[in-house]
Amino acid sequence: MRYARDVAIVAFAQTAHRRSSQDVSETEMLLPVLREVLDRAGLAPGEPGFTCSGSSDYLAGRPFSFTMTLDGVGAWPPVAESHVEMDGAWALHEAWVELLTGAADTALVYAYGKSSAGDLGAVLTRQLDPYYTAPLWPGPVDLAALQAQALIDAGETDEQALADIAARSRTAARANPHARLRGPVPMGDHVAGPLRTGDCPPVSDGAAALVLAAGDTARRMCERPAWIRGMDHRTDPQGLGLRDLTDAPSARLAAEHAGAFDAPVDTAEIHAPFTAQEVILRKALRLGDDVSVNPSGGALAADPVMATGLIRFGEAAVRVHRGESDRALAHATSGPCLQQNLVGVLEGESR
Amino acid sequence: MSEILTAPLVVEFPFTRSLGPVQSAFLTGLRERVVLGVRTTDGRVLVPPVEYDPRTADEIRELVEVGATGTVTTWAWNPAPRPRQPLATPFAWVLVTLDGADTALLHALDAPGPDAVRTGMRVRVRWAAERTGAITDIACFEPHESGGAGPATPHTGVFADPVTGITTPARLDYTYAPGRAQSRHLAALARHTTIGERCPACRRVYVPPRGACPTCGVATGEQVEVGPRGTVTTYCVVNIKARNAAIDVPYVYAHIALDGADLALHGRIAGIPCDQVRMGLRVEPVWTEGARHPDHYRPTGEPDAAYDTYKELL
Numbered sequence: 001m002r003y004a005r006d007v008a009i010v011a012f013a014q015t016a017h018r019r020s021s022q023d024v025s026e027t028e029m030l031l032p033v034l035r036e037v038l039d040r041a042g043l044a045p046g047e048p049g050f051t052c053s054g055s056s057d058y059l060a061g062r063p064f065s066f067t068m069t070l071d072g073v074g075a076w077p078p079v080a081e082s083h084v085e086m087d088g089a090w091a092l093h094e095a096w097v098e099l100l101t102g103a104a105d106t107a108l109v110y111a112y113g114k115s116s117a118g119d120l121g122a123v124l125t126r127q128l129d130p131y132y133t134a135p136l137w138p139g140p141v142d143l144a145a146l147q148a149q150a151l152i153d154a155g156e157t158d159e160q161a162l163a164d165i166a167a168r169s170r171t172a173a174r175a176n177p178h179a180r181l182r183g184p185v186p187m188g189d190h191v192a193g194p195l196r197t198g199d200c201p202p203v204s205d206g207a208a209a210l211v212l213a214a215g216d217t218a219r220r221m222c223e224r225p226a227w228i229r230g231m232d233h234r235t236d237p238q239g240l241g242l243r244d245l246t247d248a249p250s251a252r253l254a255a256e257h258a259g260a261f262d263a264p265v266d267t268a269e270i271h272a273p274f275t276a277q278e279v280i281l282r283k284a285l286r287l288g289d290d291v292s293v294n295p296s297g298g299a300l301a302a303d304p305v306m307a308t309g310l311i312r313f314g315e316a317a318v319r320v321h322r323g324e325s326d327r328a329l330a331h332a333t334s335g336p337c338l339q340q341n342l343v344g345v346l347e348g349e350s351r
Numbered sequence: 352m353s354e355i356l357t358a359p360l361v362v363e364f365p366f367t368r369s370l371g372p373v374q375s376a377f378l379t380g381l382r383e384r385v386v387l388g389v390r391t392t393d394g395r396v397l398v399p400p401v402e403y404d405p406r407t408a409d410e411i412r413e414l415v416e417v418g419a420t421g422t423v424t425t426w427a428w429n430p431a432p433r434p435r436q437p438l439a440t441p442f443a444w445v446l447v448t449l450d451g452a453d454t455a456l457l458h459a460l461d462a463p464g465p466d467a468v469r470t471g472m473r474v475r476v477r478w479a480a481e482r483t484g485a486i487t488d489i490a491c492f493e494p495h496e497s498g499g500a501g502p503a504t505p506h507t508g509v510f511a512d513p514v515t516g517i518t519t520p521a522r523l524d525y526t527y528a529p530g531r532a533q534s535r536h537l538a539a540l541a542r543h544t545t546i547g548e549r550c551p552a553c554r555r556v557y558v559p560p561r562g563a564c565p566t567c568g569v570a571t572g573e574q575v576e577v578g579p580r581g582t583v584t585t586y587c588v589v590n591i592k593a594r595n596a597a598i599d600v601p602y603v604y605a606h607i608a609l610d611g612a613d614l615a616l617h618g619r620i621a622g623i624p625c626d627q628v629r630m631g632l633r634v635e636p637v638w639t640e641g642a643r644h645p646d647h648y649r650p651t652g653e654p655d656a657a658y659d660t661y662k663e664l665l
């Protein structure tokens with residue numbers, strides 16, 4: 001698919017993700033990241049043509065909590081701004097569309113989550129179907145464990161293979177100064193069998209931001225922009241019992257519409273908070289052994305909820321910027337058991 | 352650097368939700384110990400039933416009764432149940448395809464341990480003693496060896512006194528942490544002083560400080576003591592008592608620009624009849640013992656401030 005304009009990720013920044021950031025407000029956590037990403041792009045606060053953020057009031061426990069962090073972007077006098085109550089990857093999609101329309105040439109996208117404010121296991125039950133599922137209060141690990149067991153029953157993985165995914169991810173994170181878990185950790189006991197502590201993401205507070213720019217503006221801001229060749233998001237049915245939990249059809253469909261299957265990718269940053277979900281996503285996104293999957297360590301190394309998906313795009317983009325990747329896939333998920341999926345394809349121009 | 356404050360924050364919300372005709376029949380059925388599903392246009396039976404076919408988006412209304420026995424399609428052992436989950440003792444989360452259904456229902460399985468659970472095992476519904484028309488009318492599933500109960504049978508979905516809505520109470524517990532700037536501000540208030548923070552770029556002083564200048568998008572770090580006196584920039588007379596408010600009406604609620612601040616804060620004005628409060632009135636805070644905020648502001652007796660001195664702060 002050809003788009004009206006070429007749009008690229010030109011800069012990315014993230015916090016050093018931590019278990020708890022109670023010493024700072026969300027705005028205070030976000031400010032250094034915003035400053036860093038704008039500096040990299042050569043933009044002043046308030047200068048981006050569009051601003052879009054992703055966060056959740058349920059994490060903060062306060063309504064309209066995102067309005068506070070607007071202080072950090074220089075939002076007065078008023079800027080063109082939007083917010084998604086989702087992972088920042090969906091804010092990125094909105095900003096990308098905004099730039100494609102020609103309404104702006106640059107966009108600031110940011111996301112943050114302070115999981116430490118509440119009990120993440122309880123908070124995430126509130127995103128479930130309110131009639132049949134949420135009244136039972138199943139947590140995210142419980143539901144991911146149902147998915148992992150289905151995958152084991154189908155003969156597609158086993159506990160050892162899952163432990164290998166955990167170890168590989170966290171070993172890769174040794175090279176990632178922002179990760180919470182930098183190196184393998186013991187697999188530990190079952191949190192919800194068959195998933196052990198090591199199969200689960202570390203609860204993290206953190207923030208991330210990136211800058212999008214169109215055409216020549218992007219070339220001015222970045223030596224090797226990560227051009228967005230396509231992006232799409234899809235969803236599977238809400239009822240868990242309506243789905244084949246060993247597959248992620250919406251991820252496959254999003255990848256297809258993003259053009260991910262048109263040519264091979266060399267790198268993939270995929271948003272798989274639980275080890276078993278990497279197995280499913282590798283299959284759905286057709287990632288072979290020749291693809292470098294989650295060189296950052298992925299969500300298993302740091303999981304600042306609401307920013308984790310956006311970070312996949314940032315991590316993929318910086319590899320393109322550095323010339324380590326020519327064509328990368330970035331993926332974000334939302335909801336239980338990979339219910340919603342967003343896929344983008346990033347490319348660097350040939351050197 | 353002063354201590355970082357935290358405080359418990361409890362958010363409770365009793366959502367009241369109306370039900371569509373299919374959901375109403377299903378949940379009323381549970382109250383009557385009958386499990387209903389809905390048949391899609393391509394003949395599959397969905398349990399729990401939905402109002403629209405997720406594949407075709409067809410409106411689906413053909414109700415059928417399925418068995419209270421079924422087969423586990425996947426499971427997860429929950430060694431440490433959390434508050435409000437179906438069972439207080441360790442249990443298995445299960446997806447169960449009930450006999451006659453083509454899709455699975457999420458619930459809990461009461462089993463002695465993970466060794467007693469496997470995919471493919473047969474189970475049956477254990478009904479709650481008290482049923483109201485909710486998914487929790489199924490207390491849980493329990494192991495039960497039995498053959499299949501046969502195909503789904505047509506059902507009108509009609510019951511006496513149908514359930515048309517549900518109330519789903521929810522409670523989430525947080526620890527609120529206001530961060531550096533607000534912690535410093537609150538700590539100063541405890542000493543009966545008010546501090547703002549100055550923007551290093553535009554030099555404006557924000558009270559209460561939130562850690563960033565919304566105009567410049569930069570961190571504010573320099574603390575500045577402001578007040579205690581200030582000027583009423585605008586106000587209103589409140590004549591309707593808010594629920595649970597301890598203050599008698601009428602009273603005056605005002606924006607007050609403390610001396611040295613570039614942002615007005617909110618406060619109550621007392622010690623002067625409501626109809627004599629005016630823009631430009633000079634006021635000072637009145638503290639009560641042990642309070643973290645001024646109780647109210649009262650006139651200082653100074654001449655009113657000139658409009659030009661506060662017009663930018665309106």
Ligand SMILES: [Zn+2]
Pocket residue numbers: 550551552553554555564565566567568
């Ligand atoms: Zn300023």
